Amino acid sequence: MKLQKLTGAWxxxxxxxxxxxxxxxxxxxxxxxxxxxYIALWNxxxxxxxxxxxxxxxxxxxxxxxxxxxxxxxxxxxxxxxxGQVLVGWLASVWVGTEFxxxxxxxxxxxxxxxxxxxxxxxxxxxxLKAKYQVHEVIITIMMNxxxxxxVNAIIRNVLTDRDDRTENVAExxxxxxxxxxxxxxxxxxxxxxxxxxxxxxxYWYFIEKTKYGFELKAVGYNPHASQYAGMSVKRNIMLxxxxxxxxAGLAGAMEGIGNFGYMTLNNGFTNIxxxxxxxxxxxxxxxxxxxxxxxxFGVLKNGALNMPLSAGVPxxxxxxxxxxxxxxxxxxxxxxxxxxxxxxxxxxxxNKSKKGGANK
Amino acid sequence: MKKLNLLLTMLLTLTVILSACGTNGDSSEGQKxxxxxxxxxxxxxxxxxxxxDDKSFNQSAWEGLKAYGEEYCLDKDEMYGYAQSNQDSEYExxxxxxxxxxxxxxxxxxxxLKDAVQTVASQNPDxxxxxxxxxxxxxxxxxxxxxxxQGSFLVGVAAALKSETGKVGFVGGIDSxxxxxxxxxxxxxVKSVDPSIEVDVRYAESFSDAGKGRxxxxxxxxxxxxxxxxxAGGAGNGVFTEAKDIKAGDSEANVWVxxxxxxQYEEGSVDDSNVTLTSMVKRVxxxxxxxxxxxxxxNFPGGEVxxxxxxxxxxxxxxxxxxxxxxxxxxxxxxxxxxxxxxxxEVPQTREELEGFVSNLE
Numbered sequence: 001m002k003l004q005k006l007t008g009a010w011x012x013x014x015x016x017x018x019x020x021x022x023x024x025x026x027x028x029x030x031x032x033x034x035x036x037x038y039i040a041l042w043n044x045x046x047x048x049x050x051x052x053x054x055x056x057x058x059x060x061x062x063x064x065x066x067x068x069x070x071x072x073x074x075x076x077x078x079x080x081x082x083x084g085q086v087l088v089g090w091l092a093s094v095w096v097g098t099e100f101x102x103x104x105x106x107x108x109x110x111x112x113x114x115x116x117x118x119x120x121x122x123x124x125x126x127x128x129l130k131a132k133y134q135v136h137e138v139i140i141t142i143m144m145n146x147x148x149x150x151x152v153n154a155i156i157r158n159v160l161t162d163r164d165d166r167t168e169n170v171a172e173x174x175x176x177x178x179x180x181x182x183x184x185x186x187x188x189x190x191x192x193x194x195x196x197x198x199x200x201x202x203x204y205w206y207f208i209e210k211t212k213y214g215f216e217l218k219a220v221g222y223n224p225h226a227s228q229y230a231g232m233s234v235k236r237n238i239m240l241x242x243x244x245x246x247x248x249a250g251l252a253g254a255m256e257g258i259g260n261f262g263y264m265t266l267n268n269g270f271t272n273i274x275x276x277x278x279x280x281x282x283x284x285x286x287x288x289x290x291x292x293x294x295x296x297x298f299g300v301l302k303n304g305a306l307n308m309p310l311s312a313g314v315p316x317x318x319x320x321x322x323x324x325x326x327x328x329x330x331x332x333x334x335x336x337x338x339x340x341x342x343x344x345x346x347x348x349x350x351x352n353k354s355k356k357g358g359a360n361k
Numbered sequence: 362m363k364k365l366n367l368l369l370t371m372l373l374t375l376t377v378i379l380s381a382c383g384t385n386g387d388s389s390e391g392q393k394x395x396x397x398x399x400x401x402x403x404x405x406x407x408x409x410x411x412x413x414d415d416k417s418f419n420q421s422a423w424e425g426l427k428a429y430g431e432e433y434c435l436d437k438d439e440m441y442g443y444a445q446s447n448q449d450s451e452y453e454x455x456x457x458x459x460x461x462x463x464x465x466x467x468x469x470x471x472x473x474l475k476d477a478v479q480t481v482a483s484q485n486p487d488x489x490x491x492x493x494x495x496x497x498x499x500x501x502x503x504x505x506x507x508x509x510x511q512g513s514f515l516v517g518v519a520a521a522l523k524s525e526t527g528k529v530g531f532v533g534g535i536d537s538x539x540x541x542x543x544x545x546x547x548x549x550x551v552k553s554v555d556p557s558i559e560v561d562v563r564y565a566e567s568f569s570d571a572g573k574g575r576x577x578x579x580x581x582x583x584x585x586x587x588x589x590x591x592x593a594g595g596a597g598n599g600v601f602t603e604a605k606d607i608k609a610g611d612s613e614a615n616v617w618v619x620x621x622x623x624x625q626y627e628e629g630s631v632d633d634s635n636v637t638l639t640s641m642v643k644r645v646x647x648x649x650x651x652x653x654x655x656x657x658x659x660n661f662p663g664g665e666v667x668x669x670x671x672x673x674x675x676x677x678x679x680x681x682x683x684x685x686x687x688x689x690x691x692x693x694x695x696x697x698x699x700x701x702x703x704x705x706x707e708v709p710q711t712r713e714e715l716e717g718f719v720s721n722l723e
Contacts, residue, residue, distance in 0.1 A: 044458075048461060050457060050461065051458075054454050054457075058450075153566065157536075163536065165535055165536070165537050186484075187457060187481075187484045189450075189453065256450075260450060261449070261450070265449060265473075266535060266566065268410070268535075268566075268567040268568065268569055268570060269567070269569070269570065271448070272448075303454065306444065306451060306454060306455060306458065307458060309442075309443075309444070309445070310438060310442055310444055310458065310459070310462065311438075311462075313437075313438050316412075316445050
C-alpha cells in the first residue's frame with residue numbers, strides 16, 4: 001500500500017509536466033502545434049462561464065466515485081463495482097424524482113438518500129459475500145456491474161416507462177439545479193451537487209481520520225490479522241466499508257440523475273464514471289483532498305479535450321492519447337520517485353568517484 | 362535534483378523549439394487554388410457516439426458537410442467542422458461549444474440529440490439548428506426526417522427474392538420508434554413477395570456494440586437465416602464481421618448482409634466476393650447539403666419538418682454488388698418502387714400498421 005503514503009506536493013506537479021511534455025511530443029510527431037493544442041484544452045475547460053460550469057458539472061460525480069473507490073481501498077478492498085453502484089444510484093434517484101410528488105424539503109433529500117441507500121446495498125452484497133464466504137470482491141463487483149447495467153436498462157424499459165428509451169424528467173422539487181448557480185454560469189448544467197460532493201469529501205476525511213470506525217477500517221486495511229487479534233471484527237468492517245463505499249457511488253449516480261440530466265436513458269455501455277473513479281482514487285493517494293484535486297484534473301482534461309479538435313484541429317483520437325498520457329504519468333508518479341532516487345544516487349556516486357579518482361592521481 | 366532540473370529545462374526548450382516548427386508546418390498546408398464563396402455560412406455537425414468514421418449515419422452527414430465545404434471552397438474548422446460526442450452528457454456541451462464559436466447552422470445527428478438540441482436552441486435563439494432523424498420543437502430548429510420505411514420495404518423485397526432458406530433476419534439498434542420504422546417497412550417488403558418467409562427480428566439495444574451485433578448475426582445464421590438487414594449503426598458492423606467470417610471459411614456459403622444509411626459495399630468485401638447484397642441508402646449527406654443551401658438562400662426551414670424520400674433521392678437502394686444484386690431483383694425492386702411512388706402501396710411505419718398490412722396480404 002505504498003500509494004497511500006505518497007507525500008510531497010511536487011511529485012504530482014512534476015508528473016503533470018511530464019505528461020504534458022509527452023502529449024506535446026505526440027502532437028509534434030503528427031504535425032500539430034502543442035501550444036495551440038494546450039491553449040485549446042485550457043479554453044475548452046474555462047474560457048467562458050458556461051465551460052467552467054460544465055467542467056464543475058463533470059468534476060462532481062468524479063469526486064464521489066473517487067471517494068467511493070478510495071474508501072474501500074483504505075480497508076484493503078478493491079471496489080471495481082463503483083460503476084454498477086453509480087448506475088443503481090442514478091436509477092434510484094430518478095425513480096424517486098419521477099414517481100413521487102412531495103414538497104422540495106422532503107423530495108430532494110429523499111431522492112439523495114434513496115440513491116445513497118441503493119448504492120450502499122449494491123456495495124454491501126459483495127462485502128457480505130467477501131466477509132462470509134471469502135469470495136474475492138473484485139470478481140463479484142465486476143459481475144455486479146453487468147447485473148446493474150442490464151437490470152437498470154430493463155427497469156427503465158419495462159417498469160419506469162412503457163418500452164421507451166428514457167424516463168420522464170424528474171420533478172422540479174427533486175432537482176439539484178439551483179438558480180443562483182445557473183445564473184452564475186448561464187446555460188450550463190452546473191448544479192448544487194458540487195456542494196454535496198465537497199461535503200462528502202469532508203465527511204470522508206472526518207470519518208477516516210477522526211472516528212473510531214475510521215480507525216478500525218484503516219487498521220483492517222493495514223493488517224486484518226492484527227486487527228482481529230486486537231479485538232476488531234474484520235468481517236463487520238469489510239461489510240461496513242463496502243456499504244459506505246457503495247453509498248458514495250450511489251450519490252455519484254444521483255448527481256447524474258437529479259443533477260445533470262434530470263432523467264435516465266438506456267445505457268449502451270458503462271458510464272465510465274466508476275472506472276475513472278479508480279484512477280482518481282489512486283491519483284489522489286486515497287485521501288480526501290487528493291481525490292478532489294484528482295477529480296478536478298480529470299474533469300478539466302475531459303471537458304477541455306472536447307475543444308481540441310475544434311480549436312486546434314487535433315483529431316479526437318490523438319486527444320484521447322494525450323489525455324491518457326497525462327493521466328498515465330500522474331498515475332506513474334511512483335516511477336518518478338524512483339527516477340529521482342536513481343538520479344540522486346548517480347549524482348552522489350559520480351561525485352564520490354571523481355573524488356576518489358582525484359586521490360589516486 | 363539539479364540534474365532533474367537540467368533535464369526538465371532541456372525538454373522544455375526542445376518543446377518550444379519544436380512547437381515553433383509545428384506552426385510553420387501548419388501554415389504551408391491548406392493552400393487552395395480557389396476563392397472561398399462569400400455567401401457561405403459557418404456550419405457544423407455534432408455527432409452521437411458513433412463518430413464521423415462510423416461507416417454509417419454520422420459519416421454520411423460529415424461527407425455531406427465536407428462536400429459543402431469543397432463546393433464553396435471553405436477551410437475545415439474555419440467555416441465547417443464537427444464535434445464528436447462520446448457520451449450522452451456531451452451533446453449539450455458540444456452544441457453549445459459550436460454555438461459559442463459562431464457557427465451559424467448546427468446539425469444534431471441522431472434522435473438521441475433531440476433533448477439537447479431543443480435545450481440549446483431555446484438558449485440561443487439567434488443560432489439555427491437542425492435535428493436529423495427526429496422532430497424537435499422551436500422556431501430556430503429544422504427537423505430532418507427520412508421515409509426509411511420505403512427504402513426498407515424495397516430492400517425487404519430484395520431480401521425475399523435472394524433468400525433460399527425462406528428465413529431472413531433484421532438486426533435493429535435500439536428498440537425505438539425510429540428503428541421500428543425500418544423494421545416495419547422491411548418485414549412488409551419481405552411479406553409482399555412471399556408471405557410464408559419468416560423474419561427473425563432482434564435488437565442489439567446499442568448502436569455501437571459491434572460484439573453484440575456479431576453475436577446476434579451468428580445465432581441468426583446458425584438458425585438458417587441467409588439474409589440479414591441491419592439498422593444498427595456501429596453495432597451492425599458486427600453483422601458484417603460475422604458474415605465475412607462465414608464467407609471466408611466457406612466461399613460457397615450463402616450469407617448476405619443488407620447495409621444501411623450508406624452504401625456499405627466496401628464493408629462486405631471478403632477475398633474475391635462480397636457479402637453486401639445491397640444497402641438501404643439514406644442520404645443524410647443530401648439532406649445536410651439541402652438544408653445548408655436553403656439557409657444560404659435565406660429560406661432556413663425553421664420550425665418545419667422536412668421529409669426526404671424516394672422521390673427526391675433522399676432514400677435509395679444501392680446496386681453496387683452486381684453479381685449478387687441480379688437484374689431480376691433490380692427490376693422487381695423497381696416495380697415496387699413505382700407502386701410506392703404511385704401510392705398503390707402504403708408502406709407501414711409502425712408495428713401496428715404492419716399487422717394490418719400483413720393481414721391484408723393473406
